[in-house]
Amino acid sequence: MARSGTEADQAAQPPDATDRLDAAHLSPESVERYLRRQGLAARRSLSQNHLADGRVLERIIEVAAIERGEHVVEVGPGLGILTAELLAAGARVTAVELDERLARDLQARFAGQAGFELRTADFLDLDLGDVAAAPWALVANVPYHISSPILHRVLGAEPRPTRLVLMLQRQVAERIAAAPGAMSYLSVFVQYHAHVEVAFVVPASAFEPAPEVDSAVLAGRTRPRRLAAAEEDELWRLVQAGFRERRKMIHNVLARQLRGIDAARVQAALATCAIAPERRPQTLSVEEWLALRAALSPLPLP
DSSP states (O other): OOOOHHHHHHHHOOOOGGGOOSTTTOOHHHHHHHHHHHTOOOOGGGTOOEEOOHHHHHHHHHHHTOOTTOEEEEEOOTTTHHHHHHHHTTOEEEEEEOOHHHHHHHHHHHTTOTTEEEEESOGGGSOHHHHOOSSOEEEEEOOGGGHHHHHHHHHHSSSOOSEEEEEEEHHHHHHHTOOTTSOOHHHHHHHHHEEEEEEEEEOGGGEESOOSSOEEEEEEEEOOOOSOHHHHHHHHHHHHHHHTTTTSOHHHHHHHHSTTOOHHHHHHHHHHTTOOTTOOGGGOOHHHHHHHHHHHOSOOOO
């Protein structure tokens, strides 16, 4: 459907001095004004909550510790608020934006700027090797509804980033960085691949429009791979089996969920790894899952 002349004119407007979105001028009011002037109303379906706090922006750049000339991939750049600071820090930025309206705005803002590349696409549909070449870093305020698929994509396949600095929902970030006792499949997966920590918490008021939950910045450095591809596949089948009943005792869960492996074999493997059979899957560390895989290997295919 064709847009009205007024909407098209708004979308085509180049930013002026009243539309500055740098850290010194950033606020919910400045972001709301920019969105209104450019005809870029936020879309909830795409998790569009734009950072609107200059102090938070500065802290992200500090945590990212960009090296001049470093290649950074930014998923969901939105209005380019973080993009501009990454470029100013000396990064070469590949920004991947799904929303064509925002992509046009980004192209207008950063046209001709050295080190900036824009891909208008769904990041999950792209071949990672076409977007990044090692070494590279992932620094982004990622769309929250696809944060888990993004983590699986960038950590599960090569080339993996050397490090991650991601704005996520606070609950998700804390679950990823959780210690044994509060582990999940996602936390085991991410912690197998990277050392991660919650760098700082970001209140909902730091965004425009404000989301319903607080956020947090998760920072991590990628570990070397410790298993071959077939062994990793075994590990994830084992962990998935365990977390199908995360609050049940591990010896019962695995005996029920691992086809072709009986209770006696599970008990023997747990004993080999010095894992008490009464423990729950959420209490196991990454190292214990690795040891258990080795003790149970080979795992039958599902």
